[in-house]
Amino acid sequence: MNIAILGSGRGSNAEAILAAQAAGQLGRARVAAIFCDIPGARILALGPRFGVPAFQPDSGPFKTKFPPEIETVWANAIRAAGGDFIVLAGFMRVVKAPLLDAFAGRIINLHPSLLPAFAGLDGIGQAWRYGVKVAGCTVHYVNAEVDGGAIIDQAVVRREDADTPESFAEKIHAAEHRLLPDVIRRLSLAE
Numbered sequence: 001m002n003i004a005i006l007g008s009g010r011g012s013n014a015e016a017i018l019a020a021q022a023a024g025q026l027g028r029a030r031v032a033a034i035f036c037d038i039p040g041a042r043i044l045a046l047g048p049r050f051g052v053p054a055f056q057p058d059s060g061p062f063k064t065k066f067p068p069e070i071e072t073v074w075a076n077a078i079r080a081a082g083g084d085f086i087v088l089a090g091f092m093r094v095v096k097a098p099l100l101d102a103f104a105g106r107i108i109n110l111h112p113s114l115l116p117a118f119a120g121l122d123g124i125g126q127a128w129r130y131g132v133k134v135a136g137c138t139v140h141y142v143n144a145e146v147d148g149g150a151i152i153d154q155a156v157v158r159r160e161d162a163d164t165p166e167s168f169a170e171k172i173h174a175a176e177h178r179l180l181p182d183v184i185r186r187l188s189l190a191e
């Protein structure tokens, strides 16, 4: 399983995947490349740090989606980099037919809530404001519906009375950093 990690920002989940690989904990998966849609995003710096190619192809004029022809360019670039499986780790753009068709059944996404609750933007903030006592994160297959594909696994986090928005977010991120590499490991061993 040759993974292309797609991200838009900090890249802490990409880092957790790369650290798991370095520790021999990624099963038969390996990271082929990192792809980022935002110039200068921190995730791009992980490439040189971990010896993995990192690319930032043109993403077109929109912020949250690709024009179809640009998505085809991305699909070709991911293949050219050796990717045969896509992990969306903080990728803040909707993925549509050209990528979905090119990697049918081989794209997974990390979302910072217990789906189907709090889909869409700012899952952590939505959960905090709603006041849920049990929150968490989800890894799911990607289909044409935003945050709607089949759930692979979830991790649960409790909101304690002493939590602040910051400590709540930190707990969810820590759960993400454990869950995503472990899901990749399990999927790679099942191939």
Ligand code: GAR
Residues within 6 Å of the ligand: 007, 008, 009, 010, 011, 012, 013, 014, 089, 090, 091, 092, 110, 111, 112, 120, 121, 122, 123, 173, 176
């Ligand atoms: C993560 O919390 C991830 O679940 C979220 O963005 C963050 C990326 O952090 N993704 C979404 O909200 C997707 N809808 P990172 O760049 O440090 O990995």
